[in-house]
Each structure stands twice: as C-alpha cells, then as structure tokens.
Amino acid sequence: MLTNTATRYGSLARFFHWSIALLILTAIALGLIGDNTPRNADTVARLQTIYSAHKTIGITVLLLAVLRIGWAVTQPRPVPLHPERRAETLAAEVVHWALYGAILIMPLSGWVMHAAESGFAPIWWPFGQGLPFVPKSEAVAHTAGAVHGLSAWVIILSIAAHIAGALKHQIIDKDATLARMSHGRDAGDAAATHGRAAPLLAVGLWIIVLGVALFAAPSTPAPEAQGEKAELTGEAASVVPADGPTWEVQNGDLTFSVVQIGTPVEGHFDTWSAAITYDDTTGIGAVTVNIDTTTLTLGSVTDNAKSEEFFNVAAYSTATFTADITRTGEAHHAAGNLTLAGAIVPVTLPFELLVEGDVATMTGSVELDRRDFGMGAGYTDESTVGFGVTVTVNLTATRTD
Ligand code: HEM
Numbered sequence: 001m002l003t004n005t006a007t008r009y010g011s012l013a014r015f016f017h018w019s020i021a022l023l024i025l026t027a028i029a030l031g032l033i034g035d036n037t038p039r040n041a042d043t044v045a046r047l048q049t050i051y052s053a054h055k056t057i058g059i060t061v062l063l064l065a066v067l068r069i070g071w072a073v074t075q076p077r078p079v080p081l082h083p084e085r086r087a088e089t090l091a092a093e094v095v096h097w098a099l100y101g102a103i104l105i106m107p108l109s110g111w112v113m114h115a116a117e118s119g120f121a122p123i124w125w126p127f128g129q130g131l132p133f134v135p136k137s138e139a140v141a142h143t144a145g146a147v148h149g150l151s152a153w154v155i156i157l158s159i160a161a162h163i164a165g166a167l168k169h170q171i172i173d174k175d176a177t178l179a180r181m182s183h184g185r186d187a188g189d190a191a192a193t194h195g196r197a198a199p200l201l202a203v204g205l206w207i208i209v210l211g212v213a214l215f216a217a218p219s220t221p222a223p224e225a226q227g228e229k230a231e232l233t234g235e236a237a238s239v240v241p242a243d244g245p246t247w248e249v250q251n252g253d254l255t256f257s258v259v260q261i262g263t264p265v266e267g268h269f270d271t272w273s274a275a276i277t278y279d280d281t282t283g284i285g286a287v288t289v290n291i292d293t294t295t296l297t298l299g300s301v302t303d304n305a306k307s308e309e310f311f312n313v314a315a316y317s318t319a320t321f322t323a324d325i326t327r328t329g330e331a332h333h334a335a336g337n338l339t340l341a342g343a344i345v346p347v348t349l350p351f352e353l354l355v356e357g358d359v360a361t362m363t364g365s366v367e368l369d370r371r372d373f374g375m376g377a378g379y380t381d382e383s384t385v386g387f388g389v390t391v392t393v394n395l396t397a398t399r400t401d
C-alpha cells in the first residue's frame, strides 16, 4: 500500500526514505573525496566530474526532499515501537527530525554556494547554474560554504547515530523497527503517541548549528570593504613618467575571463593601482598599473590559479603594466610591457575613452595568451584551460591638475 498507517510505513514513504538515503550517502562520499583530492593539473578534470556529480545528486535530493515532506505531512507517522523507553525514543526522533532538516539545508546551502561563485563543475542539468536571488559574491559563497561544511558534520553524525540505532534494534532488540522500514512490516501499538519535544529539540539544534556557521565563519571582507578605493588611488600621480595632466582613478574593475572545460569563467583582481597622465588636447599620455596578484579570485579554482602552475603569487605578488598612451582618430592604445609571473611581454591594450570636463571613463580589453607567461605548462591543450585570456579594464578617473 502507498499510504502509511499508525503502525506501518507505506511504499511511498519507504521509497523516499531509501532513495534519499542512497543519494545522500553518495553525495557525502563524493563531497569528502573531493575535499581530500589535491587540486592540480592532473586532478582538475577528475575534480570537476566529482563535484558535478556531487551537485547533481544533491539537487536531486532537494527535489525528492520537497516531495517527501509534502507527502509526509499528509500521512500518519508510524508510532514508536518502545514508547516506554522514553530517552531512547526521544533520541531516535530528534535524529529523525534533524535528518529532515539536513535534507533541505545541505542541498540548499550547497546550491547557494555554487550560485554565488563562478564556473567550475556545473550541475548537470539544462536549467542554468545561478539562483535568482543569489548574487555572484565571494562573501555569500563563503558563508554558504561555512553552513555547508558544518552541516556536513551534523548530517554525518546524525546518520551514524541513526544507522547505529537501526542496527541495535535489529541485532540486540531483535524487533521489527528495520523490517517496518525495509519491508513495510506492520508492527507497534497504534495507541502509542509521539513526544512533542523531539521536533523542537531538532529545530534548536539547527538554529545553533546555523548560528555558529554564520557568526563564527571567518569572513572574507567584500571588496568594497577592503579600502579598494584607497588602494586604487594610493599611488596615483606618483610614478608617472610622462608630462601632462594627471588623473586619479576613482573606481574601476580589473577582470579577466578564461574558458575552463568549455565554460567561460570570470576572475578579478581586488587590489591594483593606476598612475595615469594624459593630455586630451594631444591624445598623448602614459600609464603604470600595479596589480597585487595575491588578491585575484577565479571562482572555485582561486587557489589553483594562484599556485606555482599559474600566477605563482608566492614568487610574483605584483604584476606591472607600463605603457604609452596614443590616440589615432577616436581610437586609443596603451602600448607597453606587461610583467607578470616572471615574464615580460609586450602588450597593446586598445581602449575607449570618454572625457567630460574633468572626468574620464575608459573601457578596454585585450586578449592574452597564457603560454606567453609560462602559465599552465601542464595543460598542453585547451580541453581544461583555454590558452586565450581576455583581460578587461573599466575605470573612471578625475583630473587632478
Ligand atoms: C543506510 C542506512 C539507513 C538505515 C539502516 C535506516 C533505517 C531506518 C529505519 C529502520 C527507520 C524507521 C525508524 C522507526 O520506525 O522508528 C528509519 C527512519 C527514518 N530514516 Fe533512516 N535509515 C538509513 C539511512 C537514512 C538516511 C541517510 C537518512 C537521511 C535523510 C534517513 C532518514 C530517516 C528519517 C527522516 C526517518 C523517519 C521516518 C520518515 O519520516 O521517513 N535514514 N530509518
């Protein structure tokens, strides 16, 4: 029979229980394997498969969990088999309710983390990767990750206690607890009742866990909070070789995009400074940009990007672009050298410039080849990391003299 009675689990409740149990145990195993796999050129493709499988299974759990809860509220909950053992019954029921919480909180926190960061290991489905109300934000991803990581331990411990309890009933008590869930056996006294405390205790447990994850998570300050503007403007007008009016950067963005396993992934540098001189009557100027490469982020592969294989930020924490600015007709170019990861490469950045009074707005982008900088030597083809890297700069500057 599909439905429950006071003494029996119906086939639908059993289907939900066992399918979610199987999927959740697989998701946990994949999450732990992923967590313990080193991140380097040899493992990146394997990691992508592990995390894509993990996420897809996790989303499946979420869908089944919503259906399961929708079904459970319409059904009687089979009574405890030994209501007289009050502490044991309470413990078992607290764990059941905690597990109900976990089948929602685990996939939701994972999904928010995934939606807030860019690229790497997509969910295998055609419905997009973002979530409508979740911004692309490192801080959001970090907080959701803290919830996910701590809740992982709650679910692992709850399942361990739950399985230990089921085995105790089977082996020591030799009662029908497991048979009720595995075969739909009818057992128990229909007049027995459930305690009221269990759901409240489980909710209390989750409030504590979420509170700890949200407040104790070491927070990564959002870029706005890092004094980015001070950094951006800190060196303005100090190291400029050419004569002419100087410009102070008010705000700007330095981003780059690379195709990773077929998907464009966007990265950015939080801290950089630009010293600019430019005479808009002659169209001649110069620029020096210093970039703190330790502040780069690239979705979930930030650590990999910072490693020796790519930006090697431990050895080269600063990248510098020194260039002369020229104007031909409407078009502007900054032509010079980019010193990055120990290589010096000539680069010409075409850009658009709009000067209105004392305010200049520029946007420009240039395609670089990572191999010119000796990056990703272990990735000899483009199947995992593309060769081309598009660097984009947007900034607004004001004339200072
Ligand atoms: C693979 C090992 C597992 C075994 C042997 C097992 C066994 C059982 C048994 C025997 C019951 C019935 C308890 C009773 O009637 O009082 C039960 C209920 C329950 N189990 Fe499991 N379980 C397992 C895994 C899981 C997992 C991974 C979850 C995580 C979601 C879970 C969630 C639940 C919940 C929420 C109930 C309460 C009944 C319901 O509302 O469906 N179980 N389990």
Ligand code: HEM
Pocket (backbone or CB within 6 Å): 023, 024, 027, 028, 029, 031, 032, 034, 035, 051, 054, 055, 056, 057, 058, 059, 061, 062, 103, 106, 107, 108, 109, 110, 111, 112, 113, 114, 123, 145, 148, 149, 150, 152, 155
């Ligand atoms: C049934 C649901 C899920 C369970 C039980 C689960 C469990 C886990 C576990 C045990 C880990 C390793 C511990 C850690 O790295 O902190 C992990 C990591 C991770 N999970 Fe899940 N997960 C679930 C669903 C999801 C979903 C739906 C997504 C995304 C759509 C997701 C994304 C991730 C990511 C990105 C990591 C790596 C975190 C990091 O290394 O920073 N998970 N998960």
